[in-house]
Amino acid sequence: MSLVVTRLSQLFVRTLREDPAEAEVASHRLLVRAGYIRRQAAGIFAWLPLGLRVKARIEQIIREEMTAAGAQEVHFPALMPREPYQATGRWDEYGDLLFRLQDRKGGDYLLAPTHEEAFTLLVKDLYSSYKDLPLTIYQIQDKYRDEARPRAGLLRGREFTMKDAYSFDHTDEGLDRSYQAQRDAYERIFQRLGLEYAIVQADAGAMGGSRSEEFLHPTPVGEDTFVRSEGGYAANVEAYTTTAPEPVPFDGLPEPVVFDSPGTTTIQTLVAHANDVLEGEWTAADTLKNVVLALTHLDGTRELVVVGIPGDRDIDDKRVEVAFAPAEVEPATDADFEANPLLVRGFIGPWSATGPILGEESATGIRYLLDPRVVDGTRWITGANQADRHVHGLVAGRDFTADGFVEAATVRDGDPAPDGSGPVTLARGMEIGHVFQLGRKYAEALGLKVLDENGKLVTVTMGSYGIGVTRILAIIAELSHDEKGLIWPESVAPFDVHVVATGKGDEAFALAERLVADLESARLDVLYDDRPKVSPGVKFGDAELIGVPKLVVVGRGAADGMVELWDRRTGDREVVPFADAVARLTA
Amino acid sequence: MSLVVTRLSQLFVRTLREDPAEAEVASHRLLVRAGYIRRQAAGIFAWLPLGLRVKARIEQIIREEMTAAGAQEVHFPALMPREPYQATGRWDEYGDLLFRLQDRKGGDYLLAPTHEEAFTLLVKDLYSSYKDLPLTIYQIQDKYRDEARPRAGLLRGREFTMKDAYSFDHTDEGLDRSYQAQRDAYERIFQRLGLEYAIVQADAGAMGGSRSEEFLHPTPVGEDTFVRSEGGYAANVEAYTTTAPEPVPFDGLPEPVVFDSPGTTTIQTLVAHANDVLEGEWTAADTLKNVVLALTHLDGTRELVVVGIPGDRDIDDKRVEVAFAPAEVEPATDADFEANPLLVRGFIGPWSATGPILGEESATGIRYLLDPRVVDGTRWITGANQADRHVHGLVAGRDFTADGFVEAATVRDGDPAPDGSGPVTLARGMEIGHVFQLGRKYAEALGLKVLDENGKLVTVTMGSYGIGVTRILAIIAELSHDEKGLIWPESVAPFDVHVVATGKGDEAFALAERLVADLESARLDVLYDDRPKVSPGVKFGDAELIGVPKLVVVGRGAADGMVELWDRRTGDREVVPFADAVARLTA
Structure with missing residues (x-):
């Protein structure tokens, strides 16, 4: 510069x-x-x-x-x-x-x-x-x-x-x-x-x-x-990172019960149906949603995984991306489901090395990963791996276990900070x-x-x-603009001062020349709008658009040795004698 | 910085x-x-x-x-x-x-x-x-x-x-x-x-x-x-650009004579042979050398051209590159000669739209371009476009003409400047x-x-x-180095001054610290060799290699408040009091 x-x-x-x-x-x-x-x-x-x-x-x-x-x-x-x-x-x-x-x-x-x-x-x-x-x-x-x-x-x-x-x-x-x-x-x-x-x-x-x-x-x-x-x-x-709750004992819990649930392929329809046919009151938080993801590994191989998360949460794209990096993650495709008929879309339940639980036994090689909240002893309504059927009272650690845990679910206001410092927003x-x-x-x-x-x-x-x-x-x-244009902080503005000369006579321009010379001597970077035949309106519009925070208008008052200081951010304008303007700008 | x-x-x-x-x-x-x-x-x-x-x-x-x-x-x-x-x-x-x-x-x-x-x-x-x-x-x-x-x-x-x-x-x-x-x-x-x-x-x-x-x-x-x-x-x-000489009249010049010249495929052998078999004394400057170039045009098409230049000059690769730009130029290849049997290598003479002069008539489409010195009326010994035969007394403008002129020949000491300002070197x-x-x-x-x-x-x-x-x-x-290292001009040196502290005691290092502080206050860019356990020889070697033009050695004399100014370019060394050193470096 x-x-x-x-x-x-x-x-x-x-x-x-x-x-x-x-x-x-x-x-x-x-x-x-x-x-x-x-x-x-x-x-x-x-x-x-x-x-x-x-x-x-x-x-x-x-x-x-x-x-x-x-x-x-x-x-x-x-x-x-x-x-x-x-x-x-x-x-x-x-x-x-x-x-x-x-x-x-x-x-x-x-x-x-x-x-x-x-x-x-x-x-x-x-x-x-x-x-x-x-x-x-x-x-x-x-x-x-x-x-x-x-x-x-x-x-x-x-x-x-x-x-x-x-x-x-x-x-x-x-x-x-x-x-x-x-x-x-x-x-x-x-x-x-x-x-x-x-x-x-x-x-x-x-x-x-x-x-x-x-x-x-x-x-x-x-x-x-x-x-x-x-x-x-x-x-x-x-x-x-999710804070896993303490496991709860599952001795004496009733056996899981498979029930018909025709057409309930979403959590919303499942919860409504559960409240119809099961005893008790059920919400999405009582359900275990199982999502099939397709990973593409660096060597180009493609792997399907089933991820179980509480039904009141969703898969968070960015979190799974990080969780599975460097593999690329996408939802399983129609082709994936066709190639794996044991994945019964809408009714997927937990999974194990010997295949879908409750479903047909078959070593599919599909891994089953769980949200950390699904600790031993928690009970879930979830898919039965059979068309139009779900299961309730399925107990983690007793009826199914995971191949691992994964940070895949969305984070919500009120979730606990992992360092114990209270709920997060x-x-x-x-x-x-x-x-x-x-x-x-x-x-x-x-x-x-x-x-x-x-x-x-x-x-x-x-x-x-x-x-x-x-x-x-x-x-x-x-961050720094209004409807008229940019407003730079002084630390990064393209110029320290923007001087605008206006008016038809030579007086304002002559005074403006003196001003910019004085500012230059004080080692300020000055933008000087010296355009002779441009209207004040256009000049002010350009000044507001360009956004130098400190403006000086030299116009009508020039004959009396007065100039106008203009704060681009606040819009404040103040008419002051020439010498004061120089002193204040170079202070 | x-x-x-x-x-x-x-x-x-x-x-x-x-x-x-x-x-x-x-x-x-x-x-x-x-x-x-x-x-x-x-x-x-x-x-x-x-x-x-x-x-x-x-x-x-x-x-x-x-x-x-x-x-x-x-x-x-x-x-x-x-x-x-x-x-x-x-x-x-x-x-x-x-x-x-x-x-x-x-x-x-x-x-x-x-x-x-x-x-x-x-x-x-x-x-x-x-x-x-x-x-x-x-x-x-x-x-x-x-x-x-x-x-x-x-x-x-x-x-x-x-x-x-x-x-x-x-x-x-x-x-x-x-x-x-x-x-x-x-x-x-x-x-x-x-x-x-x-x-x-x-x-x-x-x-x-x-x-x-x-x-x-x-x-x-x-x-x-x-x-x-x-x-x-x-x-x-x-x-x-070559200054063409004035054309000379060719009325009354004898007819060209074809002569046998077996094996004379170079200018050197041709001149020796001409001095054997022709009357008079001949030099390379009396011969017209015809060179076949292959142009590759931007559209990929390939064109052969024959270029005639005085035998005492060569084709200048950079000049033909510019002369034929944007086409790429290379010497004709064996394949080019095989494909064009009328080009009798070693015996090529002038060329025209109807084929090689003196040779077989045939519209080959090969252009013939001449050095600007080959003006009308000049007489040449050159190829007869037949194996083992040359021609002498061939007159430019009478016996052959060109499709154009080209700046292809080397420039030599003594050639005239085109603006008439005398011979060039x-x-x-x-x-x-x-x-x-x-x-x-x-x-x-x-x-x-x-x-x-x-x-x-x-x-x-x-x-x-x-x-x-x-x-x-x-x-x-x-430009600015010697066998020991770089020597930067002050305008671009990485530092204004290179201060080297040497010696085992703390005295020299303490004085050097004062020196660099003073130089810094004077807004000089200082490199300070403060390495405590490095020998003076290594420090001086590094200083000479790095090449800051102004050096100050603070060593043995430090106890007496003396430092040594060292001019990297001249090698001059001068022991001066501390204050003088500061004054001279910041002058």
């Missing part, structure tokens, strides 16, 4: 009165309309001068905090060879998300979605002793993901700028310290950016590793759901940062070892820390 | 005593050994903290001069869709140099080697009136070319950083002004970088357009050959910048028009201006 006054008559920008057709969210709409970005392809954008200035300011804040946290900047190419990603399995694991290509000699390359492998190999190349550690290195770099549905402008693009940092330690305690240093730096970054955040436990997912936290910006339009308790627990729903947020302990997965796969204090080779333990620069820019825009 | 003292004990670097196996040139060898860059794949490098600092300083100089020249910074993605490159034909023209890939939906993309199309479309998107022009916009961005033989480290990589600027005007005069502004900025940039340069006329080549100049750094190891005259002419050999250089007038080629292909002063739609005329950032960094390293 050089400190030369930018004249709007020269600035490469064109503001649009109309919303772009493809824009779904305010940030996208306004960043395009105000001339910050332009679409090049789905999820791929060019940056105009205004956008580049905001991006540079965000990057500068991140760089300062990284330096303060002892991290050093490096830079990797976007185009990376296949081999390191092959060694860690991610060449395949990434699936369609990865842009792959070949060079003229047929060598396989990718556009890196993240650089764990490259950083690991670089450290292996340079360092060999525990004395070289701890080390945290980072880059601010353009990354690529071939999203199936790029959308919401910069919020989910296929090219995006990230700060990704990686820490290297030879002990677990060292990793904890490096992790904490990045976590603290992230807090300072978001505070300086004026971005509210919640730090929530996250599942490490396909990246492997142990401790993992996300920084979420709480907003009702966020894509991520998280839960928090008043006692301080916070976690992504994917990371929420659900909220939505947007991910703005992610810190996590990779542990030794990458170092092991790529052979990164150092000599420790005793001259023994030990595998290095790593952390990975990401902030989406372009995503943060979009979120700030999303 | 933040102003925090960098301690060598913490810096992510490892200097190497051995040259990397693959390094061919000094810059590559030293940048790797001193810990500036690391290879990731052929022609693809990662940047370590030291390298990134030098790169950032070069970019900062370029940014300042671009801003001073009125150019505005934007940023395009590296990943670009096929369509605009298809519209201008470059999707195909680039051939194997282009990294191409597909997204998950089968859409075609490329990694941009340059962004003319994207800039053109962006201006079309934003602007519609001559009032918006002139406009010059630029980016500093990572580009990709799939070089057949990436080599010499950063000098010819497959990923490289470029500053590419594009100007937009609605008149030719405007383009001239925009071109001159960038050309002037380039001169200032190279002056600030301390890089000697020659500005030479260049052929616009595949890019189309009119005026085109290259900035070459003159060096015997350069890949480009250029010519210059004392009178101020300078051109790339590809752009050199050949020199070698490395391209460090390129400015050229694209004209209306891209604007026409992509429909970029604006309304002119009369309300008429006119096609915009463009210029394109490139500097290779990473290439310049390598060239500076190539």
